Amino acid sequence: MNIENTQSQMRKGILEFCILSIIRRGEAYPSDIVDEMRGCNLQILEGTLYPLLTRLKNADMLTYRWVESNSGPPRKYFSLTPKGEEFYNELEATWNELANAVTRLTTKKESLVSTAGNVSFGPDSPNIPTNTSTTDKQE
Amino acid sequence: MNIENTQSQMRKGILEFCILSIIRRGEAYPSDIVDEMRGCNLQILEGTLYPLLTRLKNADMLTYRWVESNSGPPRKYFSLTPKGEEFYNELEATWNELANAVTRLTTKKESLVSTAGNVSFGPDSPNIPTNTSTTDKQE
């Protein structure tokens, strides 16, 4: 439970969305995409991107065409299919809902919950430990 | 690659953040949290929440105290530890960065990439298929 891991989890959820967004603006091949992402402070690795593109292609969200390069092997330039466009739109809606929900949650004031203070402890509850803040591991 | 799955992936990354945010406003027990999340259109299930809380507690981000209920067994009321506060602040910063990055990506205009049109096809490239839009599965 380190911070890097959690940050990576956050990124993870929106990777597809970001990649589709980049491709949506115009054909792109993997290195383009990596550069774009990095330019927006979004880490992504080859080992992540290639499988993801393959998955999207096999789901008929993307197509590609081979384009020769003058500095190395040919490249796969990806673009969105109609189905991919539709998918992207749904993801965009989802993202907006999510961002709204987070904003609502994090900006809400306190004292909506926390009725716990009114409930009295049970002095004779059979299995309830009496210490207020427990630190015992129980796995 | 259905939309529900991807939406779930998006949620996944921010679950910890949201839960910490709720607890941060005041002590809460699991059902409180589920209700709060649902109230913000954020689906979460028991089977997800309980392991997550246990993980956070074992990482010393949360503590709990037992509080008797007058309608069932006693409840674990969770609250943030200092370490948890710190963790939350880092997550908040990460979320803001991420949200910014997505905004930048999705609102960027086209025509920054897509220089692909200028590159000519190689008619004699050995292993390059000549069809423009491929649909072959290759796994």
Place this chain on the structure above:
DNA sequence: TTCAAGTACTATACAACACATAGTACCTAC
């Protein structure tokens, strides 16, 4: 011509996590 270096893509094993599901313990009420 052949060998090295760089670029582009592929394949495989691994770890983290949400989710589904079943199970246990406690409480209240009839």
Place this chain on the structure above:
DNA sequence: GTAGGTACTATGTGTTGTATAGTACTTGAA
């Protein structure tokens, strides 16, 4: 004391990002 509800626990599964190694093509220099 037994049934039903609430709170929490335990285990297995599928998806997916990541790490790492490997293959194929191109260019350029010895």
